[in-house]
Amino acid sequence: MGFLNKLFGTTTKEEETMTNPKLKIGIILGSTRQGRVSPQVGEWVKGIADQRGDADYEIVDISEYNLPFLGTTDGTEPGIAAWNQKLASLDGFVFVVQEYNHSITGALKNAIDFAREAWYNKAAGIVSYGSTGGARAAEHLRGILGEVKVADVRTHPTLSLFTDFENGSVFKPADLHQTNMTAMLDEVIAWSGALKTIR
Numbered sequence: 211m212g213f214l215n216k217l218f219g220t221t222t223k224e225e226e227t228m229t230n231p232k233l234k235i236g237i238i239l240g241s242t243r244q245g246r247v248s249p250q251v252g253e254w255v256k257g258i259a260d261q262r263g264d265a266d267y268e269i270v271d272i273s274e275y276n277l278p279f280l281g282t283t284d285g286t287e288p289g290i291a292a293w294n295q296k297l298a299s300l301d302g303f304v305f306v307v308q309e310y311n312h313s314i315t316g317a318l319k320n321a322i323d324f325a326r327e328a329w330y331n332k333a334a335g336i337v338s339y340g341s342t343g344g345a346r347a348a349e350h351l352r353g354i355l356g357e358v359k360v361a362d363v364r365t366h367p368t369l370s371l372f373t374d375f376e377n378g379s380v381f382k383p384a385d386l387h388q389t390n391m392t393a394m395l396d397e398v399i400a401w402s403g404a405l406k407t408i409r
């Protein structure tokens with residue numbers, strides 16, 4: 211029961227927002243190439259997440275920010291500031307990670323490098339795909355996230371290019387991933403809420 215409720219015997223939308231605002235979780239698409247499958251995976255994640263009603267989930271598409279390669283410009287491109295503002299507005303993340311040469315994409319690494327404090331003290335889950343579920347890329351990402359003070363949760367849905375995609379391009383996830391997604395999102399929400407208290 212909140213303080214306005216105690217005073218007036220009612221709760222208001224404003225009070226709820228003041229005392230218990232919904233967490234904002236960004237579902238970050240890690241690939242930017244033409245023909246990428248990450249939007250399909252991101253929409254699947256969002257579909258599962260939205261049913262929970264426990265946070266505001268949104269797709270965050272790196273390609274929309276037109277980030278240059280770090281260090282090749284004077285840093286005044288509006289996309290750089292917009293990228294930082296978007297990250298700063300979020301409490302946690304779900305990274306949609308694809309394996310490129312046993313690691314994450316250059317685009318995702320570049321986008322991570324383009325922010326600093328906007329990442330700090332937030333939580334993240336990883337859902338990855340590749341020939342071996344994108345496991346190698348996901349493990350590389352965990353090391354990087356530690357450096358930008360993002361706490362990565364343990365549960366990690368891994369999607370196979372062979373069994374969860376038709377012809378490697380049409381996303382048809384096996385039912386079993388739903389359970390892992392729920393567990394991962396439970397952890398992201400718990401840690402995102404906890405870390406918010408120290409920012």
Ligand SMILES: Cc1cc2nc3c(=O)[nH]c(=O)nc-3n(C[C@H](O)[C@H](O)[C@H](O)COP(=O)(O)O)c2cc1C
Nearest residue numbers: 241243245246247248308309310311312340341342
């Ligand atoms: C440059 C490049 C390197 C790749 N290297 C790997 C790899 O090391 N391991 C793997 O499992 N898949 C690898 N793949 C396959 C990708 O995981 C697959 O194409 C996936 O769909 C890429 O994600 P995207 O469609 O969202 O870009 C590679 C793909 C590209 C384009």
